[in-house]
Amino acid sequence: MSRPIIAHIHTDAMAHNLALVRAYAPKAKVWSVIKANAYGHTIEAAARGFAATDGFALLDLAEAKRLRETGWQGPILLLEGLFAQEDLFAMRDLACDCVVHEWRQVDWLENMVDAPQFSGARPHIYLKMNTGMNRLGFRPDDYLQVWQRLHGLGFEITHMTHFANADYDDRQPSVDAQYQTLEKVVADLPGLRTVANSATLIWHPQIPSDWVRPGIMLYGASPSGASSDIEGLGLKPTMSLRSEVIALQHLSAGESVGYGSRYKTDVPIRIAVVACGYADGYPRHAADGTPVWISGPAGQWSTGRSCPMAGQVSMDMITIDVSDAPWVDVGTPVELFGQYLAIDDVANASGTIGYELMCAIAQRVPYQIR
Ligand SMILES: *Cc1c(COP(=O)(O)O)cnc(C)c1O
Secondary structure, three states: OOOOOEEEEOHHHHHHHHHHHHHHOOOOEEEEEOHHHHHOOOHHHHHHHOOOOOEEEEOOHHHHHHHHHOOOOOOEEEOOOOOOOOHHHHHHHOOOEEEEOOHHHHHHHHHHHOOOOOOOOOOOEEEEEOOOOOOOOEOHHHHHHHHHHHHHOOOOEEEEOOOOOOOOOOOOOOHHHHHHHHHHHHOOOOOOEEEEOHHHHHHOOOOOOOEEOOOHHHHOOOOOOOHHHHOOOOOOOOEEEEEEEEEEEEEOOOOEEOHHHOEEOOOOEEEEEEOOOHHHOOOOOOOOOOEEEEOOHHHOOOOOEEEEEOOOOOOOOEEEEOOOOOOOOOOOEEEEEOOOOOHHHHHHOOOOOHHHHHHOOOOOOOEEEO
C-alpha cells in the first residue's frame, strides 16, 4: 500500500494549450519551453502533450537526452547555451541548437568549431541581447561585434532577447522599449527574432517574434501569478496534485491544531488530515485559509467544495477544516491544486506563483501521465 498522493498530468490539456498558443501567434514557430523537468510535468509527458510543437527549449543536456529518448527528432534549444566547452560534444550528439549570451561561450565555439570531431556540424545560434533585464545577454554596444565574429565562423544566427515586464503595464523598461533597443541594433542584419514568452504572447501580441517561447501558459497557469488575469483565455490546467484524507479529528471549542498550535478554534470543528506535506513540494508557507478541494459525496470531484487549511503545513501532512463538508471520511479524495482549484490561487495563499509550485513536486510523488 503506497501513500495516496499522485501528480496527475493531463497531456490532452497540454495539447489544447499549445493549440491556443498558435492562435495567439499564428505565423510564428513555437519553442515549447520544458526546462525544469517541463515545469515539473516530466520531459516524457511534455514530449507527448506538446508533440505538435516546432521545437523544445530547455537548459539541461540530461533533459535534452531524455527528450531524444522519447523519439523527438525535431529542434532542441539550450536556453542558457554551454556551461563548459566539453558540453559541445553532447550538444552535437544530441543535435541541439544553443543560446550564446556570454563571451566565453563565443570562445568555446571558436575553439571547437574547426576541430576534426566537429566536421562541419554547426548548431544554430540564438544570440542574446541584454535589452534591460540585466540578467543574460550582450549589451547593445557589444552585440554587433559578437554577431560579426559568429557570422564569420559560419553560424546561422537568430536574434534573441527576454522581457522583464511583459506582465506589467506600468514598469520600466517596457516591452516596447526593450524591443526597440533590439531592433535598433539588428534591423539591418539577416536573421529571425525570438523574443516572446507567455506574458508577451498574452498581453503584447503586437510584438513580432518569428519563434515564440511560451512556458507557463502551456501549463495553464498565469505569467502574472493571478488566476483572474487568465480567466476567459481558455487555458486548461495540466497538473492536478491529489491525495486523500488519512485521519479525522473532532475538536471542541478552545482547542488547536498542529505544530505551534497556530490554528485555534472557538467553536467545535472537524479537521481532515491529508497525506501531502512540504516534503511532497506543497508550500510550507501556506497560510490558514489556503483552499483545498475536497471531493463530494462518493468521491465525486465536481460536487466537492473548497475548504480552508487550518494549521501549519507539516513535512508529510496538512490539516483542513472540513466542518462544512459533512460527508468527508477517511479515504475521501482531495485535490491540492489542478482541475478544480487554480494552482495560482494556492500559490497566492503561500506568497508564491504557480511556476514554483509546479517545479517543486518532489521526487517521492508518483506521476500518472494520461
Ligand atoms: C523560461 C523561459 C521562457 C518561458 O517563460 P514563461 O514565463 O514560462 O512563458 C521563455 N524564454 C526564456 C529565455 C526562458 O528562460
